[in-house]
Amino acid sequence: MPAALARYPMFSGLERGDLALLASVAVRQRFEKGETIFIEGNESLGFYVVERGRVKVYKVSPEGKEHILHIIEAGFSFAEACIFFEEHKCPASAEALEDTVTIFFPRVRFLDVLRRSSSIAMRMLGSMAGWVRLMAEEVGGLSLSTVEGRLVHYLFVLSRRTKVHFKDETVLRLDVPKRVLASRLGTIPETFSRTLRKLQTKGLLKVERSTIKILNASGLLDMLE
Amino acid sequence: MPAALARYPMFSGLERGDLALLASVAVRQRFEKGETIFIEGNESLGFYVVERGRVKVYKVSPEGKEHILHIIEAGFSFAEACIFFEEHKCPASAEALEDTVTIFFPRVRFLDVLRRSSSIAMRMLGSMAGWVRLMAEEVGGLSLSTVEGRLVHYLFVLSRRTKVHFKDETVLRLDVPKRVLASRLGTIPETFSRTLRKLQTKGLLKVERSTIKILNASGLLDMLE
DNA sequence: CGTAGGGTTGAGGTTAATCAAGTATGGTGG
DNA sequence: CCACCATACTTGATTAACCTCAACCCTACG
Numbered sequence: 001m002p003a004a005l006a007r008y009p010m011f012s013g014l015e016r017g018d019l020a021l022l023a024s025v026a027v028r029q030r031f032e033k034g035e036t037i038f039i040e041g042n043e044s045l046g047f048y049v050v051e052r053g054r055v056k057v058y059k060v061s062p063e064g065k066e067h068i069l070h071i072i073e074a075g076f077s078f079a080e081a082c083i084f085f086e087e088h089k090c091p092a093s094a095e096a097l098e099d100t101v102t103i104f105f106p107r108v109r110f111l112d113v114l115r116r117s118s119s120i121a122m123r124m125l126g127s128m129a130g131w132v133r134l135m136a137e138e139v140g141g142l143s144l145s146t147v148e149g150r151l152v153h154y155l156f157v158l159s160r161r162t163k164v165h166f167k168d169e170t171v172l173r174l175d176v177p178k179r180v181l182a183s184r185l186g187t188i189p190e191t192f193s194r195t196l197r198k199l200q201t202k203g204l205l206k207v208e209r210s211t212i213k214i215l216n217a218s219g220l221l222d223m224l225e
Numbered sequence: 226m227p228a229a230l231a232r233y234p235m236f237s238g239l240e241r242g243d244l245a246l247l248a249s250v251a252v253r254q255r256f257e258k259g260e261t262i263f264i265e266g267n268e269s270l271g272f273y274v275v276e277r278g279r280v281k282v283y284k285v286s287p288e289g290k291e292h293i294l295h296i297i298e299a300g301f302s303f304a305e306a307c308i309f310f311e312e313h314k315c316p317a318s319a320e321a322l323e324d325t326v327t328i329f330f331p332r333v334r335f336l337d338v339l340r341r342s343s344s345i346a347m348r349m350l351g352s353m354a355g356w357v358r359l360m361a362e363e364v365g366g367l368s369l370s371t372v373e374g375r376l377v378h379y380l381f382v383l384s385r386r387t388k389v390h391f392k393d394e395t396v397l398r399l400d401v402p403k404r405v406l407a408s409r410l411g412t413i414p415e416t417f418s419r420t421l422r423k424l425q426t427k428g429l430l431k432v433e434r435s436t437i438k439i440l441n442a443s444g445l446l447d448m449l450e
Numbered sequence: 451c452g453t454a455g456g457g458t459t460g461a462g463g464t465t466a467a468t469c470a471a472g473t474a475t476g477g478t479g480g
Numbered sequence: 481c482c483a484c485c486a487t488a489c490t491t492g493a494t495t496a497a498c499c500t501c502a503a504c505c506c507t508a509c510g
Contacts, residue, residue: 059365062450069364084354091361114347121346122339128353129309135360136316139294140284146465178489191466193490225287371497403457416498418458 005103008049010077010127018117025109031055031096040093044082046106050074053100056180059092068184069138071097071176073161080128083107097176147195150185152220155205155212167217174210230328233274235302235352243342250334256280256321265318269307271331275299278325281405284317293409295359296322296401298386305353308332322401372420375410377445380430380437392442399435 005011005019005026014022028051031037037048040059048055055072057079069092072078082090088107105113114121141150159166162173174181182192196212199205204220206213214220230236230244230251239247253276256262262273265284273280280297282304294317297303307315313332330338339346366375384391387398399406407417421437424430429445431438439445 059361061365061370067365069361081354081357084351085358091358092365111347114350115343118340118343118346121343121350124350125339125346125353126309128350128357129306131357132306132353132360133310133316135357135364136284136294139360139363140286140292140317145286148465188467189489190468190491194466197490373497413499414457415459415500419498422458 008075008077010049010123014119014123018119021113021117022105022120025105025113027104027106029102029104031100031102033096033098033100035096037094037096037102038079038090040090042090044079044085044088044090044107046104046110047077047079047083048094048102048104049077051101051103054097054176055094055100055102056097057092057094058183066183067186068180070134071180071184077127080124081131083110097180147185147187147191148198149223150187151192151195151199152223154181154185155214156221156224166214166221168214170214170217172212172214174212178210233300233302235274235348239344239348243344246338246342247330247345250330250338252329252331254327254329256325256327258321258323258325260321262319262321262327263304263315265315267315269304269310269313269315269332271329271335272302272304272308273319273327273329274302276326276328279322279401280319280325280327281322282317282319283408291408292411293405294363296405296409302352305349306356308335322405372410372412372416373423374448375412376417376420376424377448379406379410380439381446381449391439391446393439395439395442397437397439399437403435 003019005022006014011019011022029048031053037055038045050072052074054074055078056068057070057072058066058068060066070078078094079090082088085091114124141153145153155172156166158172158174159170164170164172176184178192179189182189185192187195196207199220200207202219204214204216206215228244230247231239236244236247254273256278262280263270275297277299279299280303281293282295282297283291283293285291295303303319304315307313310316339349366378370378380397381391383397383399384395389395389397401409403417404414407414410417412420421432424445425432427444429439429441431440
């Protein structure tokens with residue numbers, strides 16, 4: 001396991017000893033598609049790195065509506081912050097979007113690891129900082145933009161993540177059901193559908209099932225600025 | 226200076242040696258009311274603890290509208306996360322809301338401090354985790370609530386911060402101009418004003434200048450659930 | 451007394467949620 | 481292969497929230 005941990009961005013480049021230390025507390029966990037990993041308000045037990053599969057982190061409003069904060073792809077971590085809260089209560093819930101394998105680091109033992117290795121602590125700081133930035137952008141985006149703007153922004157980010165250039169004729173594949181995407185963008189499937197159609201009507205892109213072809217990249221990007 | 230640092234929640238209870246280490250890199254900085262501390266996109270130079278005064282952290286939308294993410298009160302820190310970003314670019318801007326004194330920790334020297342003291346690193350992790358939680362709540366609140374809900378929530382948080390009980394006849398003092406509050410709640414002064422009036426019409430509270438008297442605490446709290 | 455800034459109010463338009471109904475799509479059992 | 485159903489998605493009509501713009505009020509202050 002130690003060497004395997006180095007494959008994850010969060011741990012890559014760490015010394016052998018650090019990796020061994022991490023491995024000594026790591027536990028592999030499996031979740032079926034749709035299975036709950038933890039629920040908002042419950043005690044945080046530790047943090048997770050996704051080895052295979054995909055996880056959604058979400059909050060539920062008082063009225064019962066679900067809003068997805070993040071979709072965690074294989075290779076990335078989540079729930080780091082929870083282990084540092086005084087009452088270690090999770091501020092959100094997590095559920096496997098597909099059959100998923102995670103590497104789990106139990107809270108108390110992992111806190112001890114952090115105290116012992118400043119290299120690992122620094123990685124953790126970097127990882128948490130990434131979350132802060134992401135959420136800062138999220139807050140900015142949510143409060144300042146329309147659904148249309150958020151959707152275009154999502155497509156742009158998606159293209160970077162899949163490492164394709166965002167230009168005319170580029171074809172993007174929506175990797176999650178549209179209703180999940182709608183929740184991710186803070187809206188509902190109906191509005192999502194209509195927004196996609198509007199962009200299509202304007203000739204900016206073409207939708208076919210779950211693939212989207214960019215027809216006018218500069219036109220789309222103009223909407224972000 | 227070392228002993229003085231222990232007054233801040235972030236550093237309280239640290240050993241003498243850690244405090245000395247911190248003090249050796251700390252620098253006191255002064256900002257006039259309205260003065261910019263840093264601007265989104267610029268390189269992060271370090272992180273700050275507010276000794277006196279108040280600071281707003283905000284983002285500006287493409288259309289030029291400002292949205293305040295946080296108001297940092299005396300005693301609290303901000304911009305921790307920025308020093309860990311690869312390109313260390315600030316994801317938001319900061320400006321003094323009044324004459325302000327900060328304790329500034331330069332990035333490179335502070336990173337060295339973190340490597341040397343795991344106690345300080347753990348404090349830093351705790352502090353960043355606090356930001357993650359705050360922003361998670363913010364995202365939840367922004368996307369799931371109406372202005373009315375956010376306003377009531379703000380009043381509730383304000384009462385906790387000023388350590389008064391949130392019940393009938395409680396008088397709260399808005400400690401920032403209403404237009405700042407509007408921005409903090411992700412709206413504009415007009416809507417803010419109307420929302421306040423609506424709550425008043427419903428007999429839930431009474432507004433006089435910048436003080437608010439709670440008339441029906443349970444009625445207000447019902448709106449959050 | 452005039453002006454400026456913060457705040458409030460009104461009319462009108464836009465965005466997006468809700469409710470209700472319709473159209474694929476993809477199994478599953480016969 | 482087809483009838484059936486469940487689920488995902490789409491579309492339309494209606495409604496509520498809230499932003500925009502424009503005007504107005506009030507207090508402070510020269």
